[in-house]
Amino acid sequence: MRKNPQENAETHARVTRRALLLGGAQLAFMGGLGLRMRQLQLNQADQFRLLAEENRINIRLIPPARGEVFDRNGVVLARNEPAYRITLVPEDAGDVDAVIGRLSSLIELDPGELEAAATEMERSPPFLPVTIADRISWDELSRVAVNTPALPGVTPEVGLSRFYPLRGDFAHVVGYVGPVSDYDLSKIENPDQLLRIPRFQIGKVGLEGKLETSLRGKAGTKRVEVNAVGRIMRELDRREGQQGDDVQLTIDQSLQSYTQARLGEESAAAIVMDCRNGDLLTIASAPTFDPNLFVEGISVADYRALTDNDHRPLAAKSVQGTYPPGSTFKMITALAALDAGIAHPEQTVWCPGHLEVSNRRFHCWKRAGHGHVNLAQALRESCDVYFYELALEVGIDKISSMAARFGIGQRFDLPLSGVASGLNPTRNWKNQVRGADWVVGDTVNVSIGQGFVLTSPLQLAVMTSRLATGRDVVPRIVKSINGKDMPSAPAERLGINEAFLNEVRRGMYEVSNHRRGTAYGSRIIEDGLRMAGKTGTSQVRNITAAERARGVTRNEDLPWNRRDHALYVNYAPYDDPQIAVAVVVEHGGGGSKAAAPIARDITLQALYGGQPPLAAYPAKDRKRIEEQQEELRELLPGRNITRRDRV
The missing domain is CATH 3.90.1310.10 (Penicillin-binding protein 2a (Domain 2))
Incomplete structure (x- = not known):
């Protein structure tokens, strides 16, 4: 059926409107798209160029x-x-x-x-x-x-x-x-x-x-x-x-290597300190290990060999280890009593071999006793009863205070792992940590470096340096960084009467140079280099009354890990202190037998800057020392240090 002209006109008009609307929408879309493309290509071109560059170039x-x-x-x-x-x-x-x-x-x-x-x-x-x-x-x-x-x-x-x-x-x-x-x-x-x-x-x-x-x-x-x-x-x-x-240390390589060789396979530690400025010349722990094993990752077998060794080669005993200081602490007790006005250097104490305190018997190391002894004699022969008596009068508060002045219980700020603070016990410490009151027997034990007191070899070297100089010398190990010197901390006076210090020093001198001194066998006979020292022996087990009655078992007859620790501290020369030395030999027995000979040899090596002449040793020891020196020379790495290892 044919549409009339009016209907055709209306249809044409509708189609035209729709076409215009659709064309307009398309035109708007294309215009928006063009504007967006213009923005991306012109306005944001640098941003997208950077993103593309980052996708192509890595840092x-x-x-x-x-x-x-x-x-x-x-x-x-x-x-x-x-x-x-x-x-x-x-x-x-x-x-x-x-x-x-x-x-x-x-x-x-x-x-x-x-x-x-x-x-x-x-x-x-x-x-x-x-x-x-x-x-x-x-x-x-x-x-x-x-x-x-x-x-x-x-x-x-x-x-x-x-x-x-x-x-x-x-x-x-x-x-x-x-x-x-x-x-x-x-x-x-x-x-x-x-x-x-x-x-x-x-x-x-x-x-x-x-x-x-x-x-x-x-x-x-x-x-x-x-x-x-x-x-x-x-x-x-x-x-x-x-x-x-680059870091330069205060350590002297030749002295360090000698000390390690001298300690050998003992479970031991040694510190050598310049008591004038605090420079640590040696920080040795034995036995040791090869650090090159760890650089690429140590094998299980090598690591187990180190951890299974009862002498603990991985432990830095010189700064991490803490030990009862034994008789090396007696100088602190003596100074506390002198400073408090309780003791006089010539005042004597009767030592019958023991002292009764609160229904408990505290023994001297010498069973028969030392008889009448004054301060110098008590230090020289290490009479325990003399220091028991001083401690009963002076008390733990003054002893702890004096110990703190000499660095006991102080953690020194050194860039080393696990530097120990040790323990300088006080009444408050025992009450807070042990939940018990301080008793007089605790003071008696502390007076001879037993009981709760614990020290590291580093602290013993600091203590000895301060005894030698009367100043609060602080240890340091970093000499310079990238050529820039690291200054030493100024050493101020300790504020202790010099006369009191001289009395203690005189007793330490007799330890090494008097025929009845406990370290006389390990003396230096060179007049200008004589040393002042103190032996120490610290127990690691309790001795029962029954054992004392039948006779105390000798260290040599005990298993290694139940023997006493051996200690020795010294400074030299006596008239012009330059170095302080502390040696601890774990389970070494007596300080005079195990620790003092090592300390004497290290002291001479430090003072001479190398192998000392045999004339510095007692005549009876020279043959043995000569053989020992030859053995140690074979162990020292100096001959293997090439020019490349020096600057």
């Missing part, structure tokens, strides 16, 4: 060279050495097993490292390098480099790794580095991105650990071009980082 960190460590004379104690390794990119290698087979015909491959590499390949993208052989020799690296055309994906690489040329001599002082662990990262709130670099080494213990931030340095950067999957295509530029700070 990578360059590990800095670690700062090195030197002794006071410039001998290198910790240095960086080239570390050669072989890496493999699985994607480039193709048949990985075939390439490793050809590589094994050139160098010996460790099965453990290959197993670790296989595990790493399974969890890493195929374009990332995996270490196949680490710490190989230069010859092995050269053989691989020459044959790289036949080893697709294999790359010989050179990096830096830590090395300790003196091995065990400084293990407890310098410490060691090792690979960063999850535990290391957990201890740091915002870890440096350097620490996330595979196989990056971080200080674990000792100076390496305590000065980690300073020694580590600052990372460098390099810009590399990568493809869509993240593989490096080329290096665009690099900015080198900042090497870590």
Whole structure:
């Protein structure tokens, strides 16, 4: 049916309106799209160009060279050495097993490292390098480099790794580095991105650990071009980082090495301190270990050998170990009584071999007693009863106060692991920690360095330095950082009457130089170098009344771990104090027998700056000392120190 003209006109009008609406919408859409494209291409072009550039160019960190460590004379104690390794990119290698087979015909491959590499390949993208052989020799690296055309994906690489040329001599002082662990990262709130670099080494213990931030340095950067999957295509530029700070110690390498050799395999510690300025010249603990074992991660067998050793080679006994000071504490008791006006140097005490206190018998080491003794005689012969009597009159408060002035119970701020504070007991301490009141028997025990009092070899050396000088000498171990001297703390007067100090020093002099002195057998006979000292023996077990009745068992007849500790402290020369020495031999028996001979030998080595003449020793000992010196020379590393190890 044909539409009339009016209907056709209406239909045409509707179509025209719809076309206009649709065209307008399309025009608006195209206009908006054009405006958006204009904004993206012109207004935001720089932003998107930067995003594209960042997707193509990556910033990578360059590990800095670690700062090195030197002794006071410039001998290198910790240095960086080239570390050669072989890496493999699985994607480039193709048949990985075939390439490793050809590589094994050139160098010996460790099965453990290959197993670790296989595990790493399974969890890493195929374009990332995996270490196949680490710490190989230069010859092995050269053989691989020459044959790289036949080893697709294999790359010989050179990096830096830590090395300790003196091995065990400084293990407890310098410490060691090792690979960063999850535990290391957990201890740091915002870890440096350097620490996330595979196989990056971080200080674990000792100076390496305590000065980690300073020694580590600052990372460098390099810009590399990568493809869509993240593989490096080329290096665009690099900015080198900042090497870590070099650290120079106060330690004297030759004296430290001698002391370690002299201690041998004893479970022992020794400190040598310059009592004029507090410089620590030796911090030795024995037995020791090779810190190089830890640099790349120690094996289970090696670590178990160290931890199973009952002499505890991993322990830095010189600063971490705490021991009852025994009779080396008697100078403190004497000064407390003199300072309080309770004692007089010539006043005598009767020693019958014991003292009854509160229905308990406190024994002297000499069962028959010493008879009448004054201060010098009591120190010289180490009479216990004399100091029991002083302690009963002066009391624990004054003894503790005097001990604090000499550094007992003080934790010294040194960049070493686990520096102990020891224990200077007081009434409040016992009440708060032990939940009990202080009793008179506690004071009697403390007066001879037994009971609750505990000291480290470091504290004993500080105590001796302060006795020698009358000043509050503070120990230090860092001499300079990057060539900038670290100043010594000023040593102020202790405020103790010099006459009292001289009386105590006279008693210490007689310990080593009087025929009845407990260390007379370990004296120095060179007039200008004579030393003043004090022996000490601290019990590690209780002696029952029944055992005393039948006779106290000799240390030699006891198991090693039940024998007494042996101690000796001294300073020299007596007339012009230069050094103070403290020696502790764990379960060594008597101080005069085990510790004093070691301290005498170390003292002479320090005063002479090397091997002393035989004339400095008593005539009867010279043959034995000559043989000992020859044996020690064979152990010393000095002849193995090359020019490279000195600066």
